[in-house]
Amino acid sequence: MSHDDRPLLLVAAGGLARETAAAARAAGRRVLGCLDDDATRWGTDAAPGLPVLGALEEATRHPDAALVVCAGKGAVRARLVDRLAGFGLGADRYAAVVHPAAALAPDTVLGEGSVLLAGVVATAQVAVGAHVVCMPRVVLTHDDRLGDHATLCAGVVLGGEVVVGRGAYLGMAASVRERTVVGEWAVVGMGAVVLADVPPGETWVGVPARALRGATGHP
Secondary structure (H helix, E strand, C coil), X not given: CCCCCCCXXXXXXXHHHXXXXXXXXXXXXXEEEEECCCHHHCCCEEECCEEEEECHHHHHHCCCCEEEECCCCHHHHHHHHHHHHHCCXXXXXXXXXXXXXXXXXXXXXXXXXXXXXXXXXXXXXXXXXXXXXXXXXXXXXXXXXXXXXXXXXXXXXXXXXXXXXXXXXXXXCCEECCCCEXXXXXXXXXXXXXXXXXXXXXXXXXXXXXXXXXXXXXX
């Protein structure tokens, strides 16, 4: 993980932006403010010292700043990244934010734009994709792989060699057995215990987790 000391612009001005700003500042990063398309928020503060500077297009006026997309849902993050790409902003314009109270092994691979909050643990040879969000106290054990835009809520625990697909969402305190796959855009409910592969786009809940009939996690 290379050092990046560029100032940050946070895209979206909701709760995750406030959490990301706090983590970034705890890590000694400068946060310029937020960008949001809601014009009613321009000129206001998302939190004390966190101004909403304008619409997404404002990113092009800050060429020296790095971006972090702070929408809570992976599908929304993916759409915002696509919009920013339309302004000519590529992968090199994004920065990851890691709270200093996270414990990542030196061989952790961390994609651009990802956010890891306090208490996240990555033990050995973990790969985190781009624009992933790991909320507090997520545990990633050896050889786990997280796809782009995945969201792991507080207290999620993955056994070794788990693969979490692109855009998948794991609710608070969910647990996933080792060598298990959670498919792309799948949803795992709060407190679920996943013992078998979750197919793409399905929603699984319970202990042990089973498919929730009629539910889909597709964006």
